[in-house]
Amino acid sequence: MKWKVSFLPEAIDDLKKLDRSQQILVNKAILKVSTNPLPQSEGGYGKPLGNKGGRNLSGLMKIKLKDAGLRVVYTLVRTETEMLIIVVGARKDEEVYEAAKRRMGK
Numbered sequence: 001m002k003w004k005v006s007f008l009p010e011a012i013d014d015l016k017k018l019d020r021s022q023q024i025l026v027n028k029a030i031l032k033v034s035t036n037p038l039p040q041s042e043g044g045y046g047k048p049l050g051n052k053g054g055r056n057l058s059g060l061m062k063i064k065l066k067d068a069g070l071r072v073v074y075t076l077v078r079t080e081t082e083m084l085i086i087v088v089g090a091r092k093d094e095e096v097y098e099a100a101k102r103r104m105g106k
Contacts, residue, residue: 001081005031006085014087014089029065029072030083033045033074034083037074046076049061055097057101057104062096072085073099
């Protein structure tokens with residue numbers, strides 16, 4: 001079963017800032033993970049974050065695109081089988097995790 005994918009408005013802006021080839025890679029990765037975005041502990045593709053650099057990101061998961069140097073942070077809305085994209089960004093200095101923490105605090 002494929003989960004519904006939705007984006008925070010800021011995550012849409014993040015995606016638009018990437019070049020076209022990066023956007024294609026991110027969209028393909030999200031599409032693949034959306035078929036089973038559950039945590040790996042439940043047999044899915046999701047890689048739980050937990051505590052990253054002093055930021056409590058429990059309940060959030062990531063998609064790593066190592067070769068492209070990108071990360072996607074998402075959470076599951078289990079009542080609706082929805083996958084909510086929180087942030088898309090470069091894998092530098094853990095900026096995506098700081099943005100995820102900020103955006104989830106709203």
